Amino acid sequence: MSPIKAGIINVTGYIGSDLARLLYQHPQVELESVTGRSTAGQELADVFPYLSKTRLSIKDELDSNINVVFSAMPHRSSIEVVPSLLKKGMKVIDVSADFRLKNASEYPRWYGFDHPSPELLKQAVYGLPExxxxxxxxxxxxxxxxxxxxxxxxxxxPVVKERLICPDIIIDSKSGVSGAGRALSLTTHYSEANENVCAYSLEGHRHLPEIEQELEKLNPEFSLSITFVPHLVPMTRGILSSCYAKLRGGLLDGSA
Amino acid sequence: MSPIKAGIINVTGYIGSDLARLLYQHPQVELESVTGRSTAGQELADVFPYLSKTRLSIKDELDSNINVVFSAMPHRSSIEVVPSLLKKGMKVIDVSADFRLKNASEYPRWYGFDHPSPELLKQAVYGLPExxxxxxxxxxxxxxxxxxxxxxxxxxxPVVKERLICPDIIIDSKSGVSGAGRALSLTTHYSEANENVCAYSLEGHRHLPEIEQELEKLNPEFSLSITFVPHLVPMTRGILSSCYAKLRGGLLDGSA
Amino acid sequence: MSPIKAGIINVTGYIGSDLARLLYQHPQVELESVTGRSTAGQELADVFPYLSKTRLSIKDELDSNINVVFSAMPHRSSIEVVPSLLKKGMKVIDVSADFRLKNASEYPRWYGFDHPSPELLKQAVYGLPExxxxxxxxxxxxxxxxxxxxxxxxxxxPVVKERLICPDIIIDSKSGVSGAGRALSLTTHYSEANENVCAYSLEGHRHLPEIEQELEKLNPEFSLSITFVPHLVPMTRGILSSCYAKLRGGLLDGSA
Amino acid sequence: MSPIKAGIINVTGYIGSDLARLLYQHPQVELESVTGRSTAGQELADVFPYLSKTRLSIKDELDSNINVVFSAMPHRSSIEVVPSLLKKGMKVIDVSADFRLKNASEYPRWYGFDHPSPELLKQAVYGLPExxxxxxxxxxxxxxxxxxxxxxxxxxxPVVKERLICPDIIIDSKSGVSGAGRALSLTTHYSEANENVCAYSLEGHRHLPEIEQELEKLNPEFSLSITFVPHLVPMTRGILSSCYAKLRGGLLDGSA
Incomplete structure (x- = not known):
């Protein structure tokens, strides 16, 4: 089998650069083309020395011979570029939220814009392989x-699909700091994040509608009520989520 | 006012040594006497160089002229020593759990021993100044x-006392590592705890009965059901607890 | 003794806010007045909740009744303000580098500006109490x-003063991240600084001329040659410096 | 090419378990057999859940069909086992120090034992591929x-081989904590190592004779004098070494 030719749009964030690392190592993939806005014209190895073996230059535009393109652009930007990539016949894996939600009316509320391509929301597959x-x-x-x-x-x-729990669910998540990306902020400044832990997005976090959408699909008649509170803990990578729900009545005594 | 003469039993753990630091700085206290088992005979300054100004030797036994003694012994050990200190007329501040629970029958379940001095449980005051x-x-x-x-x-x-919430409460706590003390364990080994976060004591943590006892006292007719899950996060000090409960019905629309 | 009335210029950086914490606790000091540029008009407690007891508002200008003022402004800015404070009769403790170097000709090289007040360099005392x-x-x-x-x-x-060592000295310093201040940078971004250690300022760090100046004063005939390399390690506070020099010949065998 | 059959002795330390992770992923290797003392009889997946795909049981002894065995035993233990493995025709990669030093007389000084197999020291190759x-x-x-x-x-x-430097070399190394292994100690207790940095082995570290041996081989007539000071910094993995030496005289002005 000839290898898949892959490209990455916006290789200079944490997601883009880690994708480059993984795709470069993948035995069935050839990483052919990477783009970046502020770094276009530089060698990928100069921006990320650990990627020096890739021998790739960061360009303004993707090569045209790409089979699969990973778009690592921010929310709202990906949506501008993806349609033309699809038209060129490329398979697109988008890491932004621009195609995650099936219901276009969620975008104004959670992301602050009207979605310009609701038909693509229907076409898109939520990329959770499990x-x-x-x-x-x-x-x-x-x-x-x-x-x-x-x-x-x-x-x-599993417990939603089999309806083993009551519908009130609390998700208390503890995340490392790299999830906030490479953009600078006081929250992710070392001396602020170190030896600290904080809750945020108490008014509602953008990942909640994804969680609701996918869990509801698993058991459409099961009306869930989810409280989701993310926390930042002083580590770079990883998330631990403690999820709380009551067992459905009668499950333990066999009367259910 | 002449200063209070204070002593510390078991000064060589994290609680004892931090108590020494705080008491030494306190303008109305004179730290007079400290004890330790494995370190008896050494200078406090040799074990903890940052305490060098205290000029205290670690002894086997407390001096007899102490007004207030802090017992920083482990659970089950404190109970052996405290009665004799009280008899000598010292005021005792115990940092173990040996006198926290009012109901002696909780000790076998949570701490694995029968409490030998239930009458002291009645006498003891739970030391939360608020x-x-x-x-x-x-x-x-x-x-x-x-x-x-x-x-x-x-x-x-506040919300329990005023009954602003429903009785089902979830407490999800994120703690630094020093709470586990100075005793070595794989869980608190640097390379295990760093870049990691974990839940523990899922079957029930010993601090739960204290929480129940004190909250129930605030509103005795309010029958609480508390789920408490502690987590270890990679920092030395501090705890953040996210507490979840539903607002009592009718509170927001004024019908309550 | 009536307490010293103290003020802080630029209270909103790490140095300024920690000064506020220390001065507030100091038994012989009354922290009377704090200023900040971007935060003027706000309560100090709103910017730093842990300073809520200070009950101070951040102002544009210091009160005039201050005895001692701490200037926590960046390099080059302090120099603009300090002369007028001195004229008002205030004692000034400046935490910038603007008055550290006795030799005005060092400023263009290390700080990129001509020092406008060389006479103040003579007047200033290098604030190392030891x-x-x-x-x-x-x-x-x-x-x-x-x-x-x-x-x-x-x-x-001690070893320079007594000339116990040869004049070639290497200082390899390992610093926590807060020394870089509260201003954002990729170097102090949590996900970059965590699980990392790096050397920087290999071409010469601004603290070198201070080190040279003070050590040479201790033994003016001793011609030192100092290599100083700072490193950033993943902790918030603290510096460890490993200093390397050869013992002067003959010291050990008594022939010196 | 048929894959190499690999085994690991003492898989339950940090080196052994990371070797298992790497060998399992290696396209030309089949990890066939792993041993461990305290964990013999358990599944590797039960001790290290991230190794669950290996489907290996931890045994007392290696399988006999192994081509290459990695011995991850502590110093002094490896030497007891390696000769018999060699006799069975296995290729042995030993991660302890037992075969690193060519000069048997270094072992009493640095490791506290007389080396029982000096002939194996001659046979062994120092495994630095560069x-x-x-x-x-x-x-x-x-x-x-x-x-x-x-x-x-x-x-x-490179600079030793080409003799670009003077022979007095200082190596100041900053290491993560996992290098100290999985055995518990107060030094590697999280609350001690976090927010801390320290120098250790000031009287001489065991890695110094290896460094001397290999550098001297590169330029046998160049008589080196190396000072090596290791430091522990609060991160799990990685080492940064800052090496100091003077350029050889005349190199810069072309007179050398």
Missing amino acids: LHRDDIASATLIANPGCYSTGAILALA | LHRDDIASATLIANPGCYSTGAILALA | LHRDDIASATLIANPGCYSTGAILALA | LHRDDIASATLIANPGCYSTGAILALA
């Missing part, structure tokens, strides 16, 4: 899940 | 609260 | 030492 | 370098 493995294999547009969403959905999927 | 300030001032035996208990009780006291 | 305790007590302008300088000078002063 | 790639390929006994040694030798090899 739930949608077959659809992912055949999809042309894959919307990769959010970090918190991945952990919470995988933890809760 | 709840028992006056009693603490006049007490001869003060049982200092557990770390998780302090955070959870202070967070929940 | 070396200049008496001068500090009587000074009106005190230039507080750099962080690396403090550690390196204190480590080397 | 220096001994061809010898490693044909060797039957490979002594893997120490962690500090690897960093220091690679940093200094």
Whole structure:
């Protein structure tokens, strides 16, 4: 089998650069082309020395011979570029939230914009292989899940699908700092984040509608009520989510 | 006012040594006497160089002229020593759990021993100044609260007292590592605890009965059901507890 | 003795806010007045909740009744303000580098500007109490030492003064991240600084001329050659400096 | 090419378990057999859940069909086992120090025992591929370098080989904590190592003779004098070594 030719849009964030590392090592993939806005024209090895073996230059635009493109652009930016990539016949794996939610009306509320391509929301497959493995294999547009969403959905999927729990669910997540990306902020300044732990997005976090969407699909008649509170803990990578729900009545005594 | 003469039993753990630091700085206290088992005979300054100004030797036994003694012994050990200190007329502030629980029958379940002095449990004051300030001032035996208990009780006291919430409460706590003390374990080994976060004591943590006891006192007719899950996060000090409960029905629309 | 009335200029950086914490607790000081540029008009407690007891508002200008003012402004800015404070009769403790170097000709090289007040450089006392305790007590302008300088000078002063070592000295310093201040940078971004250690300022760090100046004063005929390499390690506070020099010949065999 | 059948002795330390992770992923290797003392009889997946895919049981003894065995035993223990493995025709890669030093007389000084098999020291190849790639390929006994040694030798090899520097070299190394292994100690207790940095082994660290041996081989007439001071910094993995030496006279002005 000839290797898949892969490209990465916006290689200079944490997701893009880690994708480059993984794709470069993948035995069935050839990483052919990477783009970046502020770093276009530089060698990938100069920006990230640990990627020096890739021997790739960061360009303004993707090469045209790419089979699969990973778009690592921020929310709202990906949506501008993905349609033209699809038209060129590329398979697109988008890591932003722009194609994760099936219901276009969620975008104004959670992301502050009207979604310009609701038809692509129908076409997109939510890229969680444990739930949608077959659809992912055949999809042309894959919307990769959010970090918190991945952990919470995988933890809760079995008990939601089998309705082993009551519908009130609390998800208390503890995340490393790299999830906030490479953009600078006081919250992710070392001296602020170190020896500290904090809750945030108490008014509602953007990953909640993804969690609701995927869990509800697993058991459409089960009306869930989810409270999700993310926390930042002083580590770079990883998320632990403690999920709380009551066992459904009668399960333990066999009367259910 | 002449200064209070204070002593510390078991000064060589994290609690004892930090007590030494705080008491040494206190303008109304003279730290007169410290004891330790494995370190008896050494200078306090040799074990903890940052305490060099104290000019104290670690002894086998407390001096007899102490007014207030802090017992920083482990659970089950404190109980052996405290009665004789009280008889000598010393005021005792105990940091173990040996006098925290009012109901002696909780000790076998949570600590694995029958409490030998139930009458002292009645006499002891739970040392949380926000709840028992006056009693603490006049007490001869003060049982200092557990770390998780302090955070959870202070967070929940106002809404429990005023019954603003439903009785099902979830406490998800994130603690630094020093709470586990100076004794070595794989869980608190640097390479295991760093870049990691974990839940523990899922079957029930010893601080739960303290939390229940103090919150129930605030509103005895309010039958609480508390789920408490502690987590270890990679920092040395501090605890953040996220507490979840539903607002009592009718509170927001004024019908309550 | 009536307490000293103290003020802080630029209270909103790490140095300014920690000064506020320390001065507030000091039994002989009353913290009366704090200023900040971006935060003027806010309550100090709103910017730093742990300073809520200070009950101070952040203003544009210092109150006029201040006895001692701490200037926590960046390099080059302090120099603009300090002369007028001195004229008002205030004692000034400056934490920038603007008055640390005795030789005005060092400023263009290390700080990129011509020093406008060389006469103040003569007047200023280098605020390292272990070396200049008496001068500090009587000074009106005190230039507080750099962080690396403090550690390196204190480590080397005894052996330089007594000429126990050869003149080639290497100082390898390991610093926590808060020394870089509260301003954001990729170097101090949590996910970059955590699980990392790096050397920087290989071409020469600004604290070197301070170290040279103070060590040379201790033994003016001793011609030192100092290599100083700072490193950033993943902790918030603290510096450890390992200093390397050869013992002077003959010291050990008594022939010196 | 049929895959190499590999085994690991003492898989339950940090080196052994990380070897298992790497060998399991290696496309040309089949990890066939792992041993451990305290964990013999358990599944590897039960001790290290992240190794669950290996489907290996921890045994008392290696399978006999192994081509290459990695011995991850502590110093002094490896030497007891390696000769019999060699006799069985296995290629041995030893990660202890038992075969690193060519000069048997160094063992009493640095490791406290007389080396029982000096002839194996001659046979063993120091496993640093940048220096001994061809010898490693044909060797039957490979002594893997120490962690500090690897960093220091690679940093200094080019300038030592070409004699670009003077012979007085200072190596100041900053290491993560996992190098101390999985055995518990107060030094590697989280609350002690976090927010801390310290120098250790000031009287001489065991990796120094390896560094000397390998650098001297590169330029036997160049008489080196090396000062090596290791430091512990609060991170799990990685070492940064800052190496100091003077350029040889005349190099810069062309007179050398």
